[in-house]
Amino acid sequence: MSWRTVFWGLCVPGALIATAFVAVRMVVGGDRGMLPIGETTDAHHQIEMACETCHAAPAFAGAAAAVKAMNKTCRNCHENELRAAGDSHPGKLFRSPGMAVYRERIDARLCMACHIEHRPEITRAGAVTVAADFCVACHAEGEQDVRAIRPSHADLTFDTCASAGCHNYHDNSALYEDFLVKHAGRPWVAPEPVHARSARDRARELPKGAALTGTPAIARSGIAKRPRQRSPFAWNNAVPRPPAALDEAPAIPRGGIAKRPRQRSPVASAAALVEPAALDDWAGSGHAAAGVDCVACHAPDVVEGAPRAEVEARWIEAPDTDVCEDCHKPEAKTFARGRHGMRGHPSIAAPRDPGRGLEAIGLGGVLPGAVAAWFADPPRPMRMTVAEARLPMRADAAPASLDCGACHRHHAVDTVRAAVEACASCHDDAHTRAWFGSAHHALWQAELAGEAPPGAGVSCATCHMARVGRRGKIVTNHNQNDVLRPNEKMIRPVCLDCHGLGFAIDALADADLVARNFRGKPSVHIESIEWALRRASDPGRAGNE
Template identity: 55%
Template sequence: MLGISKKFIFIWSWFLVTLIAIVIVGVWMTVGGNRELLLVGQTTDAHHQIEVACETCHKAPIFSRPAAAVKAMNKACRTCHEDELAKSDDSHPRKKFRNPRMAQFWDKLDARLCTTCHTEHRPEITRESAVTVAMNFCIACHSEGDQDVRLIRTSHADLSFDTCASSGCHNYHDNRVLYSDFLVKHAQTDWLTQRPVHELTRQARLAYNSEDERLMHHDAQAPSAALSNPAILRDWADSAHAINAINCTSCHAPAIANGSDSAGVETVWEDKPSQKICADCHKFEQNTFRKGRHGMRQHPKIANPRDIDGKLNSYGLAHITPSFIKEWFSDPAVPMYMTVAEARLPMRSEAADLSVGCGSCHDPHSVNVAYAAVDACLTCHDDMHSEAYRKSPHYTLWLAEVAGEASLGTGVSCATCHMAKVERRGNLVTDHNQNDILRPNEKMIRPVCLDCHGLKFALDSLADDELIKRNFRGRADVHVESIEWALLREREKQDD
């Protein structure tokens, strides 16, 4: 046909298909489109929730120099994690290593860059806390000269560097409970304190029990249809909201509640208010929720999808581009909520379709914190630690407190340890970023464990993985010698 051979048609067809494929992927990369297929490796836990928003971390323009790209990426790390590092009194802050006197260490381990130790999309070498260098990395700086720990600490003379980051010894960033003075100060405490009560939790519970401004059933402001549901009315009347004079309109018709709208309740009533309504009052909770794994998809620093319409407009192509092409080359938005099925920890299969928002743990009418503190967690979490909770002494204490048989603050729920109460501007609030006191787990000792337990007991317990799996039923089989070594060093100092 037309003197064109089959070979010619085949070669040109192949060439065109190849070219089209390259152009399509090129457009995905540079303009817009779903880039999940281009991921070079599994994203680390938690970050996987936002992996479709590549520009959150890959902040540099697409054709930037490698150095600029790395710099921008490290800036992105700090954008989200800088507060956490500041709060942890970072032992190896970036500014320390930017000092030219530290240049000798840059080649060994460039501690000015987060990405030196935390490389994304490398599941093979991703260790605990998303560390992607071998765990004996301390050897880079602490094995020679005046930094050689084996010389400056007699107790460390025979230790190998892969034991530095063992639980209860050292963390690279957060050593708030592991520095010598703290260890010495708490060296002689018993395993249980004389008054094992989590004080902030106790105070928070007392605040809930205030009856001063309590609203009753008849105070409820709602359309008649809503008022006709006695179960909801009863839940609300018994809730902390009613105790603190939060009426139905506060959530369902805020315009009425704040007096900016005088129309009838029915006209502005919203049956299912958004999460924004919760955040109007619970700002701290919302902020911490967004920083934790449950709500990080709502983090304000997550990059927005790239603006395909804007790009098409700039080339004058917006009006002639078919909608399906636009759709094909549009970035997927990060969903607002994570579903349980997307979690990488073991979860209950029946909870797979649930998503994680305020209402997932807090019933909006009863706002039952006791439910949110234990049952809500166990609705989804199915790991050994969670499974073992109901057989643990902590749970027994919790049941006693909930039943009124024990003092407030003596029970230990999931939230007691993982979502601790903190004081903020005179108010007791709940930190909804569970990672704040979770990894490394020594972070939990100061704000939680030490309320009831001695430091030595807490260090040993948190270093025993099997005990953690049993949810602290029994005693630790592991002993961390940090306190003894700190005392030894103290004695050596005094002898000197």
């Protein structure tokens, strides 16, 4: 047999098989890791194998339909964020015929006009894929010519609009003119700086004497004391009872903070199923105080009063975060919108059904089940692992999976640990390291020690998972994206509680200061407040911008 025969005999069928193999993976199911045409942007890389999340258009749809469908998928996840920020350039603004001339330059109705995925060569901060001076497209001529209507802007270049700390394209909630004027002249720090919503929230949970000293590991020492502290909140005053023997507990209650008076139910008749260390952790937790027992999380499907055998039969050794979500809906919802938990967002496409794909190509029911199963999408981890992160992370944290327990610890349900120690046990960047020893750290220590009022301390979570008020309740916004980039998004919900607007704008515009975790004073000064004041005093001003 000649080499030609061997070559063609192998290569031609090989190429055909390879083509068919990849085509089947595209249409039916299977690993598609070889398909992305370029690196996915940060955060989105977590969901890049759930292609249909963004590529929602039908196969072979036209370019316009594909872009429209993709644009819709952007809004599935980012709509709330934009709405909350009072988007300065909402898509609807550009729908009118009068905006046609601007749409020709940038079709701002579409997210993809500025944010194109899989284009690492042109992807800038904030996943922006247009040049930094994109404002020039609309604000350089006519009635929108900012240099004409704002003499103060006459000598500015357009690449500084969004990079100098003055404007953002979407979120200007802390940068618009009236707001600047209103907050002008405030001191750099309030006389009694306290983050109000944190103060309300922490007042009910922080133990007196809990201390956080130099390193995150030491934070653990404060946790053991918690069960013996009494909170001013009623639900936190319940002292957990010791676990009773299963025989003594004929009825087993189901979990759920809002619905169930946990305090009165027999505590953990299934406690014999758990380890003593876990039980100790639980005993000091808010769950124990609220009467949320083992069965509530480990056997959530068991009805109240079920016999022990049924509990054992339905016992889940490691409950998923779905169980947490049953009671902590706002937290779970925001967690799924953030970078830690976005794989659990309801808009993320589910793995494809190979049966449907096979039907689409005329092989439905033809292939044996085992072969059809071979075309199934590989199982996707529901949780992000530290190893997958693109930010600098500690090597020893790589295997950690980001579920509720990763930060709060499953049985201790520890919000103090989650506020700092959990972050620092994974994140290993300059900003995180610089927090220890910073003024914010000192305040946090003082608050934990009871030497400062609740809300005075500034933990990682204070800024990056700001507490927000929702329907009369204070909840922790687990979507750090809401206050992350551009960092001016942090000013209103976080910084202004303690600092003046001028200081906050300057501090956030100073990248070195941010990296040093605000040790020192800003070395840059953004003049937007002064300019706003000057313009406010001008009787001929055109109006708020």
